[in-house]
Amino acid sequence: MQNSSRTGRPRSAAADAAILEATREALVELGWSKLTLQDVATRAGVAKTTLYRRWAGKNELVVDAVAALFDELELPDRGSLAADIEGVVLQFAAILDRPEAKSGLMAVMTESTRDDALRERIRTSIVARQKRLVLAGRARATARGELPPAADAGEAARTVDLIFDMVAGAVLHRTLVSARPADEEWVRGFTRVLLGGLTAPATRPWPSQKPGGSV
């Protein structure tokens, strides 16, 4: 990545930022399918060639443009696991409510169903980076005694994945499919179910022993 030859004119650093910003702007105004690279280039005051020199195409560009949106997610300590979850879910819902996130994220996810490289790029650029939130929340709750310590690493990883699927999936579905706001009331209900499920004694997920499948 850093091997770019030393000679020649260096790439304009400002261009990158302008392009990503222009991409988000175009996503808001036009949506994914009407967004054209020429339009993005014009908005950014840049030639189309410059764009292609840095990204392979529309998909890659939009992944990068959208990824930045999720970096602002934070997990301040709100005193309880329930409050922490509610807080981050609301933040997540707020981001997903922005048109550029909706259009852009869904579109690249769609394309990724036929493009493994793109899916990997999404997972590393967006999804994996946000798992930190789940991990941080879990650690904090464990320290508080709200959750038992993980029995082993495998179970911990599976639980994190499950939680991530449930949180992100429910908010995505609520916002994009049901097209209704993931507002405070909905988030509170969701959190109760999620947290209730995670802490219900008899139904703790994946007990190491699976005696009779009595579940």
Added chain:
Amino acid sequence: MQNSSRTGRPRSAAADAAILEATREALVELGWSKLTLQDVATRAGVAKTTLYRRWAGKNELVVDAVAALFDELELPDRGSLAADIEGVVLQFAAILDRPEAKSGLMAVMTESTRDDALRERIRTSIVARQKRLVLAGRARATARGELPPAADAGEAARTVDLIFDMVAGAVLHRTLVSARPADEEWVRGFTRVLLGGLTAPATRPWPSQKPGGSV
């Protein structure tokens, strides 16, 4: 709908079926973005104009083509709420695992972020029709005594919506974003959490007593 004029040559009924089938076939082979209406028309043995006479465009066509896939979802009585949920979630996951469902559903959902008519079409053609499963499962579980009767109609509707968002969302995310199989193990874990949350006494969603109702 029934107002089609009496005169003139009637539309070929066979063409509709052939077109929808060809659309699914093309989705499997090409995915959304590479699918062209000319290709669909050729596969269906039909002229492109016939396609445009019946659907406004790619989006509408794919919605209809994909909607049929979900009609095969059923909710056989497996004896317990947990087993019922696991069964239907697995069915849902199996459908979503098909390439035509993945590409097609995600794509029209993406477009629907900028097109209210399309979103409505999706909701009525696909989503609403499957809520019957949640309602049937709830009724059956209530009859079994596994769930308390709904306190009132509003709460019931909200709970149905929440469950639908959680179930469909989690499977979608697992399948499309995490790109890992929603297999039996995952489904079992998911069901435990969901069911635990729904039945956990202290965290029953939206308890009817809420003194200030300020939420």
Added chain:
Amino acid sequence: MQNSSRTGRPRSAAADAAILEATREALVELGWSKLTLQDVATRAGVAKTTLYRRWAGKNELVVDAVAALFDELELPDRGSLAADIEGVVLQFAAILDRPEAKSGLMAVMTESTRDDALRERIRTSIVARQKRLVLAGRARATARGELPPAADAGEAARTVDLIFDMVAGAVLHRTLVSARPADEEWVRGFTRVLLGGLTAPATRPWPSQKPGGSV
């Protein structure tokens, strides 16, 4: 043509006239290239099928529609050959000045460059029928003593053809290419040259004596 079987519903006679009139009307408004058979059918209050049952296509229809325009050409006796020619040339120019004649006639002539059947149809329907004017004018002038009698039939035919080419060609070119009016002044000048050439003693066309017959 007259062999239509006795059984079944007879063809509407009124339809033919309505269709031809509608064709001329459409030619005026739209010109050749924008004229559609569906539009003609609609104007005539007739179904497209009816049209195709009677004409093979646009070309044939327009030939028939335009041919009628030229039937109104007449050659009243104006007292002298020059006056007769001027009169008929002005009439011809007047017809060619109508949009339907311009567009229609030129277009079918264009098509006829690649379609021998169409060219023949034009020649018999339009051109040959108007040669009567040249013949009548020649006979009248010969009777008046303005022109010498034809030496033989071959020469007469050649002269008629030449005059027809010169008259029709000059008016066509003036009207369609030069796009300037073939008005009285122009017609007078043209007639002088034509008539002067035809009667000039030393340059009488095709003098019968031509020793070597090398032509």
Added chain:
Amino acid sequence: MQNSSRTGRPRSAAADAAILEATREALVELGWSKLTLQDVATRAGVAKTTLYRRWAGKNELVVDAVAALFDELELPDRGSLAADIEGVVLQFAAILDRPEAKSGLMAVMTESTRDDALRERIRTSIVARQKRLVLAGRARATARGELPPAADAGEAARTVDLIFDMVAGAVLHRTLVSARPADEEWVRGFTRVLLGGLTAPATRPWPSQKPGGSV
């Protein structure tokens, strides 16, 4: 015309020639109405878009393609006005006998009946450029004493226009409408009439005095 911006990739000069040549070739093989721009593009080894970037449509393209054909007309000194006229008329007839000239020229003339811009383009690209021949022939004949000097500029212009209409019109009509060859015999007859008319003493065109309309 010379304002083409300095930036950007310059247009391929070779493409223009290839396209015009391909257009003439396609005209020969297919005629006007069957000629498609895609076919021309393919023959020229060029994309359809390149065609549309340079010409507004079929009409404009064919005007340019056909115009070049007429540039080869010349007026070598053959010793007498009659011989000069015969020579150039034969040349003109030879060009018009080519299928691409027939189809192309007629077609654009047809379209020009409804399109003033196109007619103007034809007049400037084709017609006006060939009037040089009439002017040169007239000058040469005047120098030889075969024609009297023009009385005034207005009369000269009118005479040139008239001669052009007569020559071009007669050849056009002979070739395209009568569909018979404008061969040497026909040309000699035509030239005799034309020249006889132009030089006949009593019928010199447009004498300044118009006493009694006795013509």
Added chain:
DNA sequence: GGCTAAGCGAGACGGTACGTCAAGTCTTGCA
């Protein structure tokens, strides 16, 4: 401080798909 390699804006280029339109044929039901 000039050389040089790369970046850059502009825009032409070969492609591909779009959505529309007209030509000409075929299939209904009514008269």
Added chain:
DNA sequence: TGCAAGACTTGACGTACCGTCTCGCTTAGCC
């Protein structure tokens, strides 16, 4: 059986965007 209505196949239209390419110009870094 003629006819109006209109669905059908076919194929060209003109447009838009893709991703590549060729220009001439700019700009930084190294010699």
